[in-house]
Amino acid sequence: MRSASSPAVGLLATHTGHPHEAGLDEAGRGCLAGPVFAAAVILPPNFNPPFLHDSKLLTARRRVALRATICAEAVAWAVGEASVAEIEAINIAQASYLAMHRAVAALAVPAIHLLVDGNRFRPYPGLPHTCAVGGDGRFRHIAAASILAKTFRDEHLARLADEFPAYGWAQNAGYPTAAHRAALRAHGPTPHHRMGFRLL
Template sequence: MMIIWPTFKREKQYWEQGIQLIAGIDEVGMGALAGPVCAAAVIFRNEIQMSKSKCQFNDQIQKPKGVVIRDSKAMTAQQRDEAAKWIKENSLAWAVGEASVEEIDTINIRQASHLAMRRAVDALSVMPALLLIDGNPAQPHTKIPAVNIIKGDQLCYSIAAASIVAKVYRDKMMENFSRRFPGYDWESNKGYGSLSHKNALLDKGITVLHRKSYAPVAALAHKQYP
């Protein structure tokens, strides 16, 4: 299978138009049965500035030496941890936002994911002029224009970086939650509907971190709290 490496091609289109502060945005956790949905926003310097910095790319596709930057789902946990550290050290700005389980159940997961994105953008140390967002049309921020890129986490460097930062953040959060709520295997499944997680739901019932608006959880919640 051919490996697809993200590039700065999309960002460059806007840099050349004079738009310098461009934030890549991606979310993680929409399909999970438990835990918050999280999003990250990452702003890189203009690639001309980056080429003169310590980033030291080793080819024309912006793959920094010794670090893998690509769709976070195609990376190992160690690769993501190393990449997240590199991104935080070499980006102009980065931030993470989240929406709680209560917010997911109240306003639905799609709106909650937009809320997490907006919180990530608002937490940036500098305000971007443009948002590049992975996936289908979304306008999470009322004051900043957005461009949606299908498979953006595979194609766009800033979005790929955001996907890594968001996943590392949420994975560590779910690992911490697994110590508070043992037996659901969250340290491995990160709250997604694995067989071990579903079996634990049947055996142990739901927790306050389970999304009661999700059908598999709602069915058990009805039995647990008739």
């Protein structure tokens, strides 16, 4: 198995071979607080920087460095989000698809095909798609999307942490850590918590 400290030489460029295939991924689906974020990325065919991989396998510093490279060199990239209110209204799965659709709609260069991390997706009007289980560890543009979604969401939660410092969002990004749950028991939920989730 490739470690996070080695180059991602084995990742594939696309599924269809079309240069305007966009990779899609989301971040924050399993969190207790904050929006869900998603990214859509179209990469040049030869884009393969060292260490590009599933964002979960990378250090925070490496994710930030790769984000700068992705944003500078991608053919097109965009980030979308769905709010806590939308998550509560339509459920987290549908909100994740909504965030992905918003990212696709914001691409400066239109996608021809969507390759989506996971096994389910709500079709985007007028665009074919393929789902790829574990795609963030198999395809470069999905790995890039996972890095953008993760880093933009982490930064958003760090800003929210300035307003609500007790919950440790700058460290846990809203995920259900022991410290996060302890803060919920001590202080109760904030307006940024997803009340439809099992908070305690």
